[in-house]
Amino acid sequence: MASVPFSLPPDYWQTISLNKKDLEFISTYLFENETPLIEKELVPVLVNERIRTEREELVNKQRSIGKVYLPEGHYHAGESLVFPALDWKKGKIAGLRPGANPTIGDFEVIEVEFDDGTSRLFAAALAVHKLNQPVEISIDDQMLNPENVIKTHGLELEQKLEEALSADENLVKVAARWFPRALLVDINVGQLNLAEAVLDEAAAGKPLTTSALIEQLEISGNVNPKLIEFSMNHALQEDGRFDEVGPAGEVLWFLKRLEPQDVQQIPIPLRYIEIPYDRSHLTREMLALEADLNDELADVLDLVPARENQPPAGEVGEVTISLNYPHWRAGTLPVSARVRGLFPTAFESPRVRFTLVDGQSREEIPAWVVRPHGYVSGLGALYQKYGLIPGSLVTIARGKKPGQVLVTPRTRRPTRDWVRTVLVGSDGRIVFAMLKQNLTAEYNERMVVAVPDPSAVDEAFEQVAKQHLPFEQLVAEMMGELIKLNVQGHVHAQELYSALNIIRRCPPGVLLAFLTSSSSYKHVGDLHYRLAETEAENA
Secondary structure, three states, rough: EEEEEEEEEEEOOOOOOOOOHHHHHHHHHHHHOOOOHHHHHHHHHHHHHHHHHHHHHHHHHHHHHEOOOOOOOOOOOOOOEEEEOOOOEEEEEEEEOOOOOOOOOOOOOEEEEOOOEEEEEEHHHHHHHOOOOOOOOOOOOOOOOHHHHHHHHHHHHHHHHHHHOOOOOOEEEEEOOOEHHHOOOOOHHHHHHHHHHHHHHOOOOOOOHHHHHHHHHHOOOOOOOHHHHHHHHHHHOOOEEEEEEEOOOEEEEEEHHHHHHHHOOOOHOOOOOOOOOOOOOOOHHHHHHHHOOOOOOOOOOOOOOOOOOOOOOOHOEEEEEEOOOHHHHHHHHEEEOOOOOOOOEEEEEEEEEEEEOOOOOOOOOEEEEHHHHOEOOOHHHHHHOOOOOOOOEEEEEEEEOHHHHHEEEEEEEEEEEEEEEEOOOOOOOEEEEHHHHEEEEEEEOOOEEOOOHHHHHHHHHHHHHHHOHHHOOOHHHHHHHOOOOOOOOOEHHHHHHHHHHOOOOHHHHHHHHHHHOOOOOOEEOOEEEEEHHHHHHHO
């Protein structure tokens, strides 16, 4: 079968811009199917329709060129033809005569003069010939192959589709699904008030599915159940009393007023005032440390050097982290690049309600993933139960059940060890001392710090915030305190990171870049630093 050598521009799918016709088609599709869909489900609909219309245009373009030469055709002198096999060259028949070949029977020979001045002879009136089949668009063109287009450009098309649909006032989006506004079933204020009461009392502190709410509200009628469910979701979404807290693929509703305060607002120890810095100062060794620290403020998924036999973040089944002071004090866990795949996520919901499991007692713990700010709330009681301190090791693992997450403190028999201990001086500033403490869990020696009086440290934290002390001054103060505890007169960057975060929230990249670029500190190897003036005095 012959094929048209026309195709789409090479960058067609990269530069595609959704037009009014595209949006009308998708809106009609949703209207006729009465099923809310996510962008990923709508992309094939868009691609197939675009390919259909583009094929039609290509065929029309081919036909507009002129009459196509086929060996079976009967022609006359002066007639114009186009020749697919000659890259669609145009020519005019200058003459014709009977053909002479006993093996193929009667036929004609036409002489064609082309626009470039050349001429050639072709067979005509020939009933049997391989070129007699109709011309069609090639099915092998990858630009017109839906599966290939979706595989290659699917994610990009999803983003463009989301932007275009968001600008269409005739469509609404709930729990990542789109639907025509005109088909929404009316959910009145009384029904929403009843939904609040159901969540307040019947849920026993747990979120409910939309279908469970509809069942208790006794909403019915001769309407597609999917329409009722979507309409209910939309009404709840538009009402400020309700919060959609389900993981991806599941819609769950909760009352905002019942959510813990540290879910609605970032806990004070985790609040970070951004400090501009230049990541080009960070070495591969520093980037590796940044990843090991599992700080949610350092999104280093694509920045960490590849390590041998290290699985992708989404495939990791277990990660052990060292609790830093901010998360220990807030009763939270960081959702860093390395552990992100272990926790439930969502298409849109900023807060996801789920259940953690104590890996030792198997007790279930209500918890929340606060996605915009990268932390998990709800672990304060667990930390107190096992006597954890900053620097304690905690293992996070994927459970056997879907969506289940196990948190296991690495406990041990209680022993008294010498560890860095944070105290608050008479001037309200923190100091460090090596004191014996009763430790009940394994710990990271460079991160560990005992906190006998957390309330006093909170006051010191607030004082620093009110005084707006410069970052450079705080680093110098922490460096000076830690050097007192080390006879060698130097401090590892991880120790400094741990200490600094007691008094001011700071991601590791900021501190590492500062140490590298500041003339006040001297790198003495293996991410150990000393004060530059001390180096000069000892010379």
